[in-house]
Amino acid sequence: MISKDISLGFFFLSQTGFGALGNSFLLGLYTITFLTGSRLRPIDLILIHLTFVNDLVLLSKGIPQTMDALGFNHFLDDVGCKLVFYLHRVARGLSLSTTCFLSTFQAIIISPRKSRWTELKTKVPKYIVHFCFLCWTFHLLTNFLILIYIKGPKRNKNITETWNFLYCSATSYNSANVALYVFIISLPDMACVGIMIWTSGYIVFILYRHHQRVQYIHENNLTWGGRPEKRATQTILILVFMFVSFYSLNSILALLINFKKLPSGIIHTSVFLAACFPSCSPFVLIISDSQVSKYYLTLWGKIKPQP
Structure with a gap:
């Protein structure tokens, strides 16, 4: 049992450590790139916020879970x-809102010139910082x-009016009140997931239509850009798919935990699923987003010692 607990602790430590390392690398890269005078894309501001809140998600849950x-x-x-808690x-909600905004922003950016979202293309980038402050509030x-x-x-195992969350506990309330609270607090989350699914479907439709057009028209003449824009769009689709998948599974387990006293193994599984997206997403960006590689190569060229 002791060896099992130690293995579990090192597993959570590894997941938290690698995820925090990846997010911190991206944060540092974006920050240094900005300070050295290179121009960041508007979407990079959203990615900076996403990596920051993902770091908070990992550290606020991974460290206590590891210690326990x-x-x-x-x-x-x-x-x-x-x-x-x-x-x-708060960080989990911010990660959801930011990912939702990321998919919506990209759907607006790649929309055709004659679509209803044309006017938003120039307006949305101006309000990215305002949106982040609104989400925090x-x-x-x-x-x-x-x-x-x-x-x-x-501390007392005979107390029955509390729910045990391993290293913390919660006051037990009437099931109807708990259900009402969970439903109300979940409405914005469900709305964000719905928006992400809808915008992802719209992005897939745009990519499909782009694939059809490229058979007849040279790619550089398309209305919304060439390969870098397409790769960035595909990267965001991967992020959204990952988030919706892990978030849905984690939400089901979290709902069960709120209503039933489940074994610690279920709680550990829920924590693992909650940390999957924030720990994997930075590496998806590093590998898939060509602009991240461009920032790194540009930065390395500026700081590399001259012979």
């Missing part, structure tokens, strides 16, 4: 549990109830 698996009991008090929930306010019902670790 390694046997560090009661390392958080009431205040610590409230802050950790609150930060994780919304999620900070809507998740404040976590500061009320999340408590420190349950």
Whole structure:
């Protein structure tokens, strides 16, 4: 049992460490690129925000989960549990909102010139920062109830009016009230997932039509750009597919955990699924997005010592 817990702890540590390393690399790359005077794409601002909140998701959940698996009991008090759960929930919501905005932004950018979204192409990039601030305000306010019902670790196993979340616990309420709260708090999440699915379908349609046109028209004469734009669009489709898949599975388990006292293995699985997207997405961007490689090569050319 001890060796199993240690293996689980190192597994969460590896997942958190690699994911945080990838997100931090992208954050550092974008920051240094900006400071050295290179021009970033408008979409890079969204990716900067996404990598930052993904780092928060990983650190706020991965570190406590690792410590618990390694046997560090009661390392958080009431205040610590409230802050950790609150930060994780806010960061998770921000990751969802930012990914939704990312897919919507790309759908607008690649839309044909004569579409209804033509006017938005020049307006949306101006409001990226405003959107990020709005998302932070919304999620900070809507998740404040976590500061009320999340408590420190349950030291007495005979107490039945609390729910055990391994290293923290939560006050148990009436099932109807819990169901109502979960439904209300999930409405924005479901709306974002629906928007991502719709915009992804629209992007696939645009790519399909592009594939048909390229058989007759030279690629450089198309209305929305050539290969770099196409590769960036495909990268975003991969990110959206990953997010929706992992988010849906994690949401099902999280819903069960909120209503039933399940074994710790189910909780560990839920944590693993919650960390899959933030830990894998930076490497998808590094490998798939040609602009990231361009930033790296440009930066390396500027800082490489001259012979």
